[in-house]
Amino acid sequence: MYNCAIILAAGKGKRMKSSIPKVLHRVCGTEMVNIVIDVVKKAQIEDIDVVIGRGAEQVKEATKSRNVKYSFQNKQLGTGHAVLCASDFLKDKEGTAVIFTGDSPLIEEDVIEDMLNFHNKGRYKATILTSIVKDPNGYGRIIREKNGEVLKIIEHKDCSLEELKVNEINSGMYCFDIKELVESLNKLHNNNVQGEYYLTDVIEILKNKGERIGALPVSFEEIMGVNSRVQLSEAEKVMRNRINNVHMENGITLIDPNTTYIGLDVRIGKDTIIYPGNVIQGNTVIGENCILYPNSRIKDSVIENNVTIQSSVILESKVGENVTVGPFAYIRPESVIGNSVRIGDFVEIKKSIIGDKTKVSHLTYIGDAEVGNECNFGCGTVVVNYDGKVKNKTLIGDNSFIGCNTNLVSPVKVNNNTYIAAGSTITDEVPEGSLAIARAKQVNKKGWVYKKGLRK
Known part of the structure; x- marks a missing residue:
């Protein structure tokens, strides 16, 4: 059975009060529309069309890696009009079209699969995903016949007093027989309070033809939409709880899940312990038996096994x-830290390679450098990599000892098995096996304080 998907992502999102299109606001580090796309693909639906409108170019840019198609809704004239804008996508297709909204990021793949199975097994021409809630205020209602069949969906603003008492709400997510959907879209009108073309009216059109309409109730959490910053925070909380529970079930210890922020695509090895206040983002992979003490941020990085990180970025x-690593270390993009390395407090590494067993213990900056194995950096070392125009390279060989308060002025090379005296400013190559001293000779002027009358 052929399945395709339409994701509605053209809305203005006025209540977000943002210059960013609503569907591009992030939940656990990923844009809402991309979360929906990814979940649909996990449910084995690859042919996806995203209906875009406000901020169309921004949405296309954000979703370009997802390999989806696009339809454009120039004016936001309702959900029915949005799907009508995808007519070219649906043209000549046969099978089932599922419709989701780009601002409902909590839908899960098993719910999509259940909806498709329910739709196909019941041989329905349309299936509505619904939820039964205590407070249905603001939602369209599912109106059923006495035998339980769906009669129609009616928007909240168009409800009678009796219909307002109904607690089963419409999620805005559907399955449709494609041919029936296309035919019904052309019959829509906008004779309603909002003056819009409702996709929900397709249900009534199909019902009037004598077609069977299915409705599958699911948890409200699955269908919850995001229309405001408050709802965005609620979705974030739900998603974070799901993510953290999966990691804990996989053998990771989270000391306080409520204050641990892990992105959707993060992978973590078993027996790793994560303390409160950690933020782990993007395509980060953390190995086994690591300890992340409080208040670190890790993004798009690979952390191998048995690593300890304290309050670092x-x-x-x-x-x-x-x-x-740490505390208070900063490892900037494109850095590679070898095995058994010590990156200590107030150390910054920028676009550099640090060899195995090297120690950079404190108050040091290393930028645009290649550092060998088993080196030792004294406190206050600075790789002076920028000459005001370009960033230059520094090469440091194996078993080098860099004394405290050393400046390595790039481009410069320090060969294997060298020592650099504390306080030196190195501008020339240091030969292998050498001691480099680059500082002024100390001069003591006896009695100078007394001669100047400066004794206190």
């Missing part, structure tokens, strides 16, 4: 096994 980098 790691961005778009790789950290090898048995490494300690």
